[in-house]
Amino acid sequence: MLQSGPSVGFCVPVRQFRIVKRAAWGYTGGMDEEPQDFNAFNHWDSAGAVLLLAIAAAALNYTFNDKNITWSAIIVIVGVAAAVVVFFLQFITKSKHVGSIVCYVGGILTLLYLLLAILGWRAVLNEPDPVSPSQEEAPQQEAR
Numbered sequence: 832m833l834q835s836g837p838s839v840g841f842c843v844p845v846r847q848f849r850i851v852k853r854a855a856w857g858y859t860g861g862m863d864e865e866p867q868d869f870n871a872f873n874h875w876d877s878a879g880a881v882l883l884l885a886i887a888a889a890a891l892n893y894t895f896n897d898k899n900i901t902w903s904a905i906i907v908i909v910g911v912a913a914a915v916v917v918f919f920l921q922f923i924t925k926s927k928h929v930g931s932i933v934c935y936v937g938g939i940l941t942l943l944y945l946l947l948a949i950l951g952w953r954a955v956l957n958e959p960d961p962v963s964p965s966q967e968e969a970p971q972q973e974a975r
Contacts, residue, residue, distance in 0.1 A: 871927045871930050871931070872921075872927075872929075872930030872931070872933055872934055873921070873930065874917075874918050874919075874921040874922040874929075874930075875918070876930060876933075877917050877918065877921050877929060877930045877933040878914040878915070878917050878918035878921075879914070880933050880934070880937050881910065881913050881914040881917050881933060881937075882910055882911060882914040884910065884936075884937055884940050884941075885906055885907055885909065885910015885911070885913065885914070886907060886910065887941075887944055888906050888910070888940075888944065889903040889904070889906040889907045889910070890903075891944060891947055891948060891951070892906055894951065895947075895948075895951035895954070895955070917929065917933060
């Protein structure tokens with residue numbers, strides 16, 4: 832039987848073989864199974880992302896569409912329905928593909944929302960100030 836010495840640091844030959852095998856073939860152990868993706872969306876994450884995308888669209892609509900609360904409410908209601916559908920779809924199928932699709936669509940919509948917000952603010956900044964009726968009447972009265 833091999834004794835472990837202070838210079839060797841190994842207790843049994845099987846462990847020595849495993850260490851040599853790891854060093855020789857780059858074996859790290861536990862790599863037989865597929866690695867877990869900790870960035871993948873689960874069903875709660877996907878539903879929350881869809882809901883937040885709908886709320887962002889409703890906020891953009893309310894801000895740049897003359898404070899139209901009716902359409903903003905409709906957008907939120909459709910977003911809640913889409914979030915429920917995505918939640919149950921991913922919950923029932925147990926598929927990570929739904930979360931990946933939501934993540935990619937969310938990235939595209941985020942860029943689109945950013946572009947719409949920039950264009951909307953530029954339109955607001957370039958819009959002429961409305962003239963009050965009292966300022967329009969004053970020059971006409973002076974001409975008489």
